[in-house]
Amino acid sequence: MSLDPMDQDIEALDERLAGTALRPQDAGYDAARVIFNGMIDKRPAVIARCRSVGDVQLALGFARDHGMPVSIRGGGHNVAGHALVQDGVMIDLSLMRAVEVDAEALLAHAQPGASWLDFDTATMAKGLVTTGGTVGSTGIAGLTLGGGIGHLMGSYGLTCDNLVSADVVVADGSIVRAGPGGDAELLWGLRGGGGNFGVVTSFTYRLYPLGPLYGGFLMFAWDHARDAFRLYREVTSSAPDALTCSFVALTDPASGHRFAGISACWNGDAASGEAATKVLRESVPVAVGSLQEMTYADAQSIFAEIPYGLRHYWKGHFLPAMPDAVVDGTIDAFSVAPSAKSVILVEAPHGAAVRTPTEHAAFTHRDARYNLSAFSIWESPDDDAENVAWARAYGSMLEPHARPGATYLNYAGADEPVSSVRAALGGGTYERLVQLKDRYDPDNVFRLNQNIEPSKT
Ligand SMILES: Cc1cc2nc3c(=O)[nH]c(=O)nc-3n(C[C@H](O)[C@H](O)[C@H](O)COP(=O)(O)OP(=O)(O)OC[C@H]3O[C@@H](n4cnc5c(N)ncnc54)[C@H](O)[C@@H]3O)c2cc1C
Structure with missing residues (x-):
């Protein structure tokens, strides 16, 4: 012994x-x-x-x-x-991953170690769904607490908007219910305020009947990348709630060639989806891929899994609009990405995701129309400096076009200072979150996160 x-x-x-x-x-x-x-x-x-x-x-x-x-x-x-x-x-919490679906109440109760694959599998079995992360191995917990951008956000809002209650073990060890029958203010804070208030041990989500879906992924030769990105801007500037699209700049691992890609998810039947995406399919020559009727499982596997253990440094900003300078800056930036594993991802929050009022959730950025991010991904520590510098350069290119501090905290790196968390959440929201922090975690026990500092520190 x-x-x-x-x-x-x-x-x-x-x-x-x-x-x-x-x-x-x-x-x-x-x-x-x-x-x-x-x-x-x-x-x-x-x-x-x-x-x-x-x-x-x-x-x-x-x-x-x-x-x-x-x-x-x-x-x-x-x-x-x-x-x-x-x-x-x-x-x-990774051993606590059960998901129970109450089909009658249209609710899912999930343990905090569940992944989106766990969650989707359970809800789809009952013909139900909510906005979730687009890669199956991502945890529901961190994603929900920081926002939650997904293929169904235009119809149903962000993931955090669909969090209807939660149980939280707070700093003194007691259990607090956030939401109906408990603390409504804590629920508001959990919808975007991150892991600042305690350990969430149960998440309850609103679900929606799962109807037909149409979509997929179109890839365009890099010579057409600028046109493809402009097309993406045109489509997303007036997309109906049912159509959510992302733009990706990526390198095909088989050929080593760069491609521009557009993912599309139409929350509706094939005929209406075909009509809504005609311009996407017909304006710029498609090199690979097609759009078709799909299941939610198909939609959730449009983006490939990325293995654990690679080196990552991400930088990005929410933007209220997409000027030409950003279109050109994005294509130029990806043309010189030092690693073939890196990608640039552009998401377009819209519909229910931008209409939700601040009163409902601490998540800010409802004025943003695009979320642009350089995901620098590489293997060897010897290549750290140039890959970090590449993502930072992309962030600097975007910065003049962004509201100060408009960063998606779920994508933020470890070097993001507290001042940028304050700026990202916005003055009024941040101060309201500080009051919650003072109430539930005055000693900042939960400080390994995008930290909201209690008043006394
Ligand atoms: C491959 C990949 C795909 C992604 N796709 C999307 C996407 O489609 N949409 C999107 O919006 N984001 C996406 N993200 C970003 C994602 O939202 C964040 O990385 C998120 O933090 C992941 O949550 P996690 O539980 O896996 O992370 P973890 O690293 O386990 O947790 C992150 C933080 O969340 C807090 N936290 C976690 N669990 C709890 C809990 N139970 N109680 C209190 N606090 C907790 C803690 O502060 C923790 O440090 C993706 C990330 C990756 C790497």
């Missing part, structure tokens, strides 16, 4: 958990600390692999008793890497 007091305390925690408490020397520790962004290499003192709300409370109590910092891991996708903590307690 170990004599080290910390080891003994972790062993005692392990015995009390329904899940497990892993120390650096334990089997499974290294696998449990793998997150999406391979640039983040932190070693928690203990990884609490929780299986219940009680486990979350025990892990939090352990951190409090030992004066250790805390991180929360949902799907582990956040590129800032806040899911990992150095020498602290990582509350790992």
Whole structure:
């Protein structure tokens, strides 16, 4: 038996958990600390692999008793890497992934470690759906708390807009219900204010009947990229709620050639979808791909999975409009991307996603019409400098066209300062979130996130 007091305390925690408490020397520790962004290499003192709300409370109590910092891991996708903590307690929720669907009430109750694939599988089985992340392995938790841009946002709003209640283990270890029958203000804060107020142990979402869908992905030769991007701007500037499109600049791994791509998801039948997307299919020569009737599973696999462990640095901005300078700057930027794994993604929030009032959700940026991001992705640490510089240069090109601080916090990197979180959320919203933070986490226990600082720090 170990004599080290910390080891003994972790062993005692392990015995009390329904899940497990892993120390650096334990089997499974290294696998449990793998997150999406391979640039983040932190070693928690203990990884609490929780299986219940009680486990979350025990892990939090352990951190409090030992004066250790805390991180929360949902799907582990956040590129800032806040899911990992150095020498602290990582509350790992990835074993808690059940999703229960109440088809009559049109609600889904999801545990916090569920991925979008877990979620979609459960809801689709009942013919229901909500706006979710577009890549299956992404965690529902972080994505929801930071906003949630998806193929159905034009019809149903952002993911956070569809969060109808949540249970939260707050800093003192108690459980607070956010929403009906509980704290409405906390629910407002969870819809865009991130993981600042506690560990969410249950998310309840509004669901919608799943009808027919039409869409897919069209790829255009790089020589036509500028025309394809202008076409995308034209289509998205007046798209009906039912049509959500994204623009992607990417390199085909098989040929090594650059392509421009447009994804389209029409929330309706094939005949009306065909009519609504005619201009997309016929204005610029399509190199590869077609649009057709599709299932929601097809829509959710338009964008390929990206393996965990690659190196990532992302920069982007929300823009209120897309001037020619941004169209040209985007195509020029991708033409010199140093890594063939990198992409530029342009999303177009519209419809219900931009009509939702600030009173409903802390998520700001309802005035934004585009979200443009350089996702710099590469393999070797030797190439860090040039790939980071490339994404930063793209961000700088966009900046003069953006409202100050208009950044999607779900895509923000670890080097985003607190001042930019304040700017991203906007003065009034930020101050209202500080009041919530003061109420639920005055000592900033939950600070490994896009942090809202309590007043007393
Ligand atoms: C491949 C890929 C695809 C993506 N696609 C989309 C997309 O389609 N739409 C979109 O909007 N975004 C998308 N994103 C961004 C995504 O929204 C963020 O990365 C988000 O943080 C992922 O959530 P997670 O639970 O997987 O992350 P994690 O890294 O596990 O968590 C991120 C942060 O969220 C907080 N958090 C997590 N769980 C909890 C909890 N239970 N309680 C309280 N706080 C918690 C913590 O602060 C944590 O640090 C994508 C990201 C990747 C890497």
